[in-house]
Amino acid sequence: MQSVQEKGSKSPIAVNVLSLTKVENTLKSVTYFGTLEPNRSRTLGFTVSGKIKTIAKRGQKAGPDELLVALEGSDFEEQKKSLQTRLSQAQSRQQFQQLQQQLSVLDEQIQTRRLLAPFDCVVDDVLAFENSLVRAQSPVLRILDTTKPRIKINLPRRVSERIQADLEVYFVIDDELVIGNLVERSQTEQAGSVFCWFALKQDLANTSYKFGQIVEARFNIRTGKSGFWVPLSALDRSGEGVWSLLLVETSNGASIVSRRLVTIGQLTDKQALIDGNVSQGALAVADGIHRVVPGQVVEPRLVKNESEAADRKPAK
Incomplete structure (x- = not known):
């Protein structure tokens, strides 16, 4: 032939x-979608009652120790000025120490009427308004930590079990590629799926984002x-x-x-x-x-x- x-x-x-x-x-490349979440959130309120003088707006960002909310405290401020004047005119050491102690107590009272940002944050919800009366322990603001945001994804259990902590996951956030790793996996399963949380290796200081936005995740898993x-x-x-x-x-x-x-x-x-x-x-x-x-x-x-x-x- x-x-x-x-x-x-x-x-x-x-x-x-x-x-x-x-x-x-x-390896098999897979794509899932999750949401961008803050690393932590906190609801702020006063330990005393009073009338709100100033309050941050929703979406406003603040750094550590920046003022978010203040109660009316003109009486306290006047008392402080008076004490400072008397302190500068004190005639004896005993009088000076007494006035200094009174001033310290007054400063503490003034601080209880001011809410400062405990960390870098953004105001997520405003629960009171200027000139409104608030009671002690009532929620006034809800803030979200803007450092180290996380991605939450609902994954099939069989997929989540194949993700190790050192696996690099690529997230697309506003056309920017950001790398993250698995940091937490929920212990409960719903309809064959579990929630997984991923921490980002880079900060998003130069990236435009909003908590709750949809994020695309891409990674490789072993197929067997x-x-x-x-x-x-x-x-x-x-x-x-x-x-x-x-x-x-x-x-x-x-x-x-x-x-x-x-x-x-x-x-x-x-x-x-x-x-x-x-x-x-x-x-x-x-x-x-x-x-x-x-x-x-x-x-x-x-x-x-x-x-x-x-x-x-x-x-x-």
């Missing part, structure tokens, strides 16, 4: 081939599958839906094309994880498979198998 090569050109056609390398427990990564251009599909791969094997010193039926265990945009009667180091035709047929003598040209790096690339 004559080979295709004998019927055609005497010079073997050059084909690009790649060497197949088997991979175990492959094994096989050979090949580019989609190396695969052929028959009318019956059967996939095959063209190999180049050496016979009597000649490089001859043969066909192998394969199964696909994992599929991405550019490559597929295949398995079948294929061995480690086999040479597969990388592209242009329509140009050759089984039994044809070819001139193989080894090219780099970019698909082999699929398990090492971050899911950006």
Whole structure:
């Protein structure tokens, strides 16, 4: 029986081939969506009753020890001025110490009528208004910590179990790519899903964001599958839906094309994880498979198998 090569050109056609390398427990890139949450929140209120003089607005940002709310305290301020004047005119050490003690007590009373930011924060909700009366222990403001925000994602249990603390997860926040890691996993399961929280490695000082906004998360998980990564251009599909791969094997010193039926265990945009009667180091035709047929003598040209790096690339 004559080979295709004998019927055609005497010079073997050059084909690009790649060497197949088997991979175990492959990676799969997945995408989920979560929400941006503050690391902590706090509701603020006074320990005394009074009338609100000034109060921060919703969305206002404040640093540590910046004033957020103040109660009317003109009487206290007048008393303080009077004490300071008397203190400067004290005639004896005993009188000076007594006035200084009174001033210290008065300062404490003034401070109880001022609410300062305990940390870098943004005002999330205003629960009182200027000139309104508030009672002691009544909530006045709700603030959110603007440092170290977290991402909350509801993940299938089987996916969450494959995420380790050192796995880098890529989040897209207002077109910015931010890296984070798993820091907490809920202990309760609902309908096969669990909540997971991820801490961000970078701060978002230069990123426009709002708590509660939807965030896209991308990461790689292990699938438990094994096989050979090949580019989609190396695969052929028959009318019956059967996939095959063209190999180049050496016979009597000649490089001859043969066909192998394969199964696909994992599929991405550019490559597929295949398995079948294929061995480690086999040479597969990388592209242009329509140009050759089984039994044809070819001139193989080894090219780099970019698909082999699929398990090492971050899911950006």
